[in-house]
Amino acid sequence: MAVLDDKRTAGRGIVDVVEARLHRLGRQVSRQSYVAGERGFRALLSRMEKDRLRVAYIGGYHTEVGLLVRQAAEAKADLTVMANDPLMTSEFWAITGSAGNGTLFTFMPNPAGNANAASAVAGLKASGLPGEGYTLYACAAVQAWAEAVNRSGSSRLLDFWFIAGATVMSSVSRSTDFHATQHSPREVSRMMRRPQNVVAAMLASAFIFAAFAAFFALAAALAELPSAALPKVLRPMIDK
Known part of the structure; x- marks a missing residue:
């Protein structure tokens, strides 16, 4: 499993917590990062494919996460993406289209x-x-x-x-x-x-x-x- 952050304070903080809890559960975790505003994730996806990483938890915003999900689908990568509340927006689906199906994220009950x-x-x-x-x-x-x-x-x-x-x-x-x-x-x-x-x-x-x-x-x-x-x-x- 990989945990990714966008090098911002919020993204790093969320991923730090996820990584620490996975370690306490005895899980092997690969820590990766990308730059906020990044548009191309082919190289990152290629590395993850080479390392046989099938699940990625991402601490970042919907634009970059959406692009990564879409490019993973285009590359036919066997990857499940998880994130948190930044994906609670229709803009995420505007980026991913049907490629967003299967993406997991956490949020409070929808009021x-x-x-x-x-x-x-x-x-x-x-x-x-x-x-x-x-x-x-x-x-x-x-x-x-x-x-x-x-x-x-x-x-x-x-x-x-x-x-x-x-x-x-x-x-x-x-x-x-x-x-x-x-x-x-x-x-x-x-x-x-x-x-x-x-x-x-x-x-x-x-x-x-x-x-x-x-x-x-x-x-x-x-x-x-x-x-x-x-x-x-x-x-x-x-x-x-």
Whole structure:
């Protein structure tokens, strides 16, 4: 098995973890690299074929991975490619065509099939944007942020952070004290002493930090829209 990275920080970091875990399982691993932006992978594929490498885990972006998969198919190489979330885009399939069939990748559960996301998916589709990748996770992050601000009624960061925790946890378990109720800063401070609510805030902290990456992905997508189209996309979130 081969593990490949694109020499970028993210790609190297992911592959470092995969390689370490494979070694702990007693697997023989061949470490390879390519330069981000590379367009020709014939030489790399030839080396892998010579070394009888049949599986490759790649830490890189969809463009290079797609080109490698397509060129492997054209060379009739017996190779299964694995990667992670950068392949969660239709652009990967635009590059590979049918050659992409059989490629494996990991991603979080796709929220596009969730009934609660139907209005957001429809709004994005109406504006010519697919609700793929981290887009819907970014929408959820924005909604959680807006609801937390409305519920806290306070500009204090600690108060907001606690309400954000309650907002996220109530959407999961409906077991917290916050159900469309606005609390004063004093009430917030008192409720923060409850252990179950402290746990809720801690769990939400992890969620919100992870959501920042999703938020930037959405911002990048919206930047491609003409300014006149922005209200149409954002109004459903603002109204809620």
